[in-house]
Amino acid sequence: MSTNAPTAPIQACEQAIGKTVHCKDMTEVRQHVDALDDILVPLLVERGGYMTQAARIKATQAQVRDEDRIEFIVARVRERAAQEGGQPDVIEAIYRSMMEAYIAYEHKEFDRLRDNTRGEQNV
Numbered sequence: 001m002s003t004n005a006p007t008a009p010i011q012a013c014e015q016a017i018g019k020t021v022h023c024k025d026m027t028e029v030r031q032h033v034d035a036l037d038d039i040l041v042p043l044l045v046e047r048g049g050y051m052t053q054a055a056r057i058k059a060t061q062a063q064v065r066d067e068d069r070i071e072f073i074v075a076r077v078r079e080r081a082a083q084e085g086g087q088p089d090v091i092e093a094i095y096r097s098m099m100e101a102y103i104a105y106e107h108k109e110f111d112r113l114r115d116n117t118r119g120e121q122n123v
């Protein structure tokens with residue numbers, strides 16, 4: 001390693017909270033929020049695709065909700081939020097709400113994938 005290599009400050013710069021820019025008005029705030037939503041929504045759609053995969057792989061509707069996995073994810077994303085300089089409680093609330101929506105979707109996908117009467121494409 002070079003003797004001039006920077007060390008500690010890099011970690012702080014890479015935190016997500018450090019990427020938030022100072023805004024002069026609400027128009028600017030909302031432009032940034034819209035731009036981030038354009039990144040978030042495709043990722044959420046992609047995540048939703050794995051609910052379809054899970055619905056195909058799981059054997060029963062009772063397996064759709066998995067409390068141990070939910071608590072594992074919550075603990076993990078709380079830790080990630082803290083690492084990024086965010087608010088673990090906010091991220092936990094978002095994730096719990098999001099996972100409830102995905103669980104409802106996974107239940108629907110479970111039924112859809114086993115309903116051969118509609119002629120829809122399965123996955």
Ligand SMILES: O=C(O)C(=O)C[C@]1(C(=O)O)C=C[C@@H](O)C=C1
Nearest residue numbers: 054064065066069070099102103
């Ligand atoms: O990991 C699973 O078993 C999933 O079906 C995915 C997922 C999630 O949203 O991440 C959804 C439902 C389960 O309760 C747990 C987690």
